[in-house]
Amino acid sequence: MTKIDFVTLFPGMFASVVAEGLLARARGKGLLETGFVNPRDFSPDKRRKVDERPYGGGAGMVMTPEPLYAAIKSAAKRGSRVVYLSPQGRPFNEKVARRLAKVRQLVLVCGHYEGIDERVMGLFNEEISIGDYVLSGGELAAMVVADAVTRWLPGMLKKEGAVEAESFSLTAGQRPLLEYPQYTRPKLWRSKKVPEVLLSGNHGKVAEWRLRAATLSTKRKRPDLLKTVRSH
Numbered sequence: 001m002t003k004i005d006f007v008t009l010f011p012g013m014f015a016s017v018v019a020e021g022l023l024a025r026a027r028g029k030g031l032l033e034t035g036f037v038n039p040r041d042f043s044p045d046k047r048r049k050v051d052e053r054p055y056g057g058g059a060g061m062v063m064t065p066e067p068l069y070a071a072i073k074s075a076a077k078r079g080s081r082v083v084y085l086s087p088q089g090r091p092f093n094e095k096v097a098r099r100l101a102k103v104r105q106l107v108l109v110c111g112h113y114e115g116i117d118e119r120v121m122g123l124f125n126e127e128i129s130i131g132d133y134v135l136s137g138g139e140l141a142a143m144v145v146a147d148a149v150t151r152w153l154p155g156m157l158k159k160e161g162a163v164e165a166e167s168f169s170l171t172a173g174q175r176p177l178l179e180y181p182q183y184t185r186p187k188l189w190r191s192k193k194v195p196e197v198l199l200s201g202n203h204g205k206v207a208e209w210r211l212r213a214a215t216l217s218t219k220r221k222r223p224d225l226l227k228t229v230r231s232h
């Protein structure tokens with residue numbers, strides 16, 4: 001059983017993500033537990049204030065350190081991995097998702113406003129970004145990470161091969177490839193046919209075709225991937 005705790009000022013944003021779809025399935029199977037901790041509950045302020053103006057001036061508000069510190073401390077148990085979602089973090093990818101899926105407890109910390117007081121940074125094991133753009137809060141990023149990680153939880157997918165073969169997992173040598181094109185019924189749809197080889201029942205030929213098609217897709221759509229060398 002893995003636990004993912006979200007430290008967030010807006011737990012309501014997660015309601016449907018944990019109640020429907022993949023995370024709900026994982027929870028139903030007893031493979032995942034989710035929890036929420038709201039820094040507002042730890043505010044020393046009577047009005048539960050959690051933000052202040054930045055020292056040195058500048059636009060917007062910054063999350064104050066104490067409520068965030070206390071929320072993280074209350075969520076994180078021994079052996080947990082505490083991750084701050086941040087546009088300044090290391091890029092999130094499939095390799096990171098697989099690594100985090102092995103952790104017993106993942107604490108995903110969502111910033112808001114102009115970000116968080118630098119002095120709490122020491123609490124994080126790592127900083128992760130979901131892309132080179134700025135979101136208004138870490139919540140959507142935390143949902144993205146939770147979804148990608150949950151897919152890799154042991155026992156989550158009946159056919160482990162289903163995730164292994166997907167984009168970024170298939171390899172040609174040391175390189176990640178995009179997934180090969182997929183087809184399903186009917187065999188003929190609006191005068192478009194399914195490639196003959198996929199109907200042949202010849203697993204060797206199908207595998208060969210898929211590797212070739214995946215390489216072509218990658219060359220066409222993400223040639224940059226063919227330059228990167230995979231290290232896991």
Ligand code: SAM
Binds near residue numbers: 086087112114138141
């Ligand atoms: N002022 C901060 C900066 O420039 O680094 C950005 C703050 S952003 C408006 C508010 C929060 O959204 C951040 O604290 C972070 O938790 C989250 N966030 C924004 N963009 C993100 C991204 N690309 N990946 C992960 N989290 C992000």
